[in-house]
Amino acid sequence: MALALENVQLLDADVEEPNDYLFISPEIENKKVESVMRLIPEVDDDKCTACRKCVDFCEYNALAMMLDNVLVFEEVCHSCGGCKIVCPENAITEKEKELGKLRHDKLDEIDFWQGELNTGEEKAVPVIEKLKTKIDRDKKVIIDSPPGTTCPTIEAITDTDFTVVVTEPSSFGLHDLKMVVEMLVQIKQPFAVVINRAEADSDYLIEDYCQEEGINILLKIPFSRKIAELYSNGKPFVNEIEGWQRKFEKLYRDIRKEASGYERNNSN
């Protein structure tokens, strides 16, 4: 969709496995980088009296006391700052550690930002939060969210105008769609569905469910070997197959309509 529109900003928030660059900016590794930092505790051994208050406080087992030395396990530390607070000797300070990176490439019509979680790190949410600070509402902003229903997904879609849920017409697709819808309803997020790998004889799986729940289906991308082959080679099909440019432009207009309709219905 990003490639079909003008004056677009695309943010890849799937920070554990960002893949959009394959289609948008294959040379992204060489582009500008910005660090995303987080805070890790550092213990001053001279001040530490081995009282264990910090070890006992930490809910994540990020601290351990071995031979009267405090060990810090950065990977499971949530950067909550609690150990620093509970230390009676002020022996704990915090140092910055790189959690992830933001990469940026400005193409003709697309302002592309990629969020990446560093290998070895677990907490995706702060990287996504930093990515979202780059949002430029003068452009059409599209966020590629991580899959599933966990915290990073929720962070990616919070405070946005609309969510498009991409699903496929199979029992797996329907099952996962229901989980995602449950989450979206819980956070009161406006949304609609796009069916990928659509086929005449199985779309009913998704269509029936959406009809029951009053969910709109905005687009169907057909099951197509050609699309799959292009994908496997990192080629976006919107550029290669006739007619899709228009379809995605229309999708965008429909999303705008849905989003403003939702606003009107909910602003009273």
Next chain:
Amino acid sequence: MKEITVISGKGGTGKTTFTANLASLLDNLVLGDCDVDAPNLHLLLNPVNISEEIHKGAKLAVKNQDLCIDCGKCYDHCRFNAITADDFQIKNLKCEGCGVCVEVCPTDALKLEAIETGSLYQAQSKYGDMVHARLIPGADTSGKLVSEVKKKASAVAKEKNKDWILIDGSPGIGCPVIASLTGSDMAILVTEPTLSGFSDLKRVIEVVNHFKIPAGLGINKFDLNEKISDKIEAYCQEEEIELLTKIPYSRVIVESLKKGELFVDNDSMLREKMLSVKSKLNKKWEDG
């Protein structure tokens, strides 16, 4: 009794479909669905749940409004934006259960409470006993729930003298995958011939190698991109990973999935392919 874990690195490669179809051909088995984030195995195997255990995998801060004096210290110290600025209420979806607000509250109005984050099910399916689990939206996966699925599956296998434990592993390479793999006798890697699939496969092979677990390879939709498929085969050969099967892009698989059916029941060529996987597995332990 042998334990086999099916993993993929990247999600969406057909790991669960592969696992379900293989399961239908193995005798005397117990299944474990360790993909607790998005469990799908039950959709193909239709188990009937016998028991449910509530899983409490996280803690949240809980406030006693009567004790609150609206000082806002909790809000000042919270690093996760989990406390509202106006009336100091906890935002459950943001709260990470760190305990800082509990610590700084001058009136002890806050405490941490364990909350239900999912459920663990013991079930019966047409093909054997099955253990599976589900996480609620917003809950984060940890190795813990996966470990519990494995533990229960092992217990059932011992109790009922099963020959096979077949685990549908978690996607990715994190703690849940490691928890899926621990103690397994073999890993089956299911991949697809795409750039992203290959790159994730390499990462998961690193994990498997460290555990010194023998591995086998299944390439799904191999004819979608034979160039990449060949590269994957060559790479695995170097890593001494046995090629178990190559499955072509097939309408039958798509149709079967749509109907919630197993493709081995609908196509004899595909059935043969999966039977050859089974015989390779049997042979592996015959030879020792």
Next chain:
Amino acid sequence: MGGYKMKIVIPAVEDGNFETEIHENFGRADYFALVNSDNDEIEFVKNTAAAQSSGAGVGAAQLCADRGADAVAAYHFGPKAYKALRAAGIEVLDLNKQNLIKEAYNDYQAGKLAEAVAGPGGHH
């Protein structure tokens, strides 16, 4: 390493005895068997770290250190557990074919257990 008082820890599936099966995990083991090598006395302690969502390996290592372990033997150590145990000066030993606590203990007494290496993390 026999001859003087050493405490060795082996992960166990239940609170039992020398015939109890070894648990396949370290961090998420249900119990730990603690054996005194000078008098062959065995006691079992519940692994409270197993119930925690994260850092179970670290918590388990802390428990072993707090109980005065000199050596820990297991099938597999995650990198955090390994780091924690080594920082406490605890010997980290590899199990492979042993099934029961007594087998691991006998191999330990006979000096047959090799030093373990850290496993892959969830986070590499």
